[in-house]
Amino acid sequence: MKKPFHHQAGFTLVEMMIVLMIISILLLVALPSMTKNNEVAGDKGCEATVKLLQTQVHAYEIDHDRLPTNLDALKREGYVEHTECPNGKKLTLRNGVVAISE
Incomplete structure (x- = not known):
């Protein structure tokens, strides 16, 4: 005698593909803004x-009566x-002013 077929709860392949597609779309939308936020934080x-550094230049000047070279x-x-x-950008000191190198 055959066992009766029981309906098994679970997700179909189509449902799983839809969920993966939605997650992919969300990632495509979210990643650029996260990258931009990292750049802003680095800046x-x-x-x-x-x-x-500018504050320390002034402290050096007070201590040594001259600007650092x-x-x-x-x-x-x-x-x-x-x-x-x-973020790895180089800084320079010119005439007592600290600036970001271009």
């Missing part, structure tokens, strides 16, 4: 680093640990 971190002088003297932005 903000760089701006904060510039302000910190370059950012490495601040590092050597222990005013700062890093002289570049967190």
Whole structure:
């Protein structure tokens, strides 16, 4: 005697494909904005680093009665640990002003 067929609960292949398609579309929409947010955060971190270095340039000037010749002088003297932005952009010092290298 054959066993009666019981309806099994579960997802069909079509339902799974629809869910995967929706997830893919959401990822396509979300990834560009997440990438943009990372760039904005990196730029903000760089701006904060510039302000910190500028403050340390003034502290160096007060302590030594002259401006540092370059950012490495601040590092050597222990005013700062890093002289570049967190996102890898290089910084320069010209006439006592810290700027992002182009």
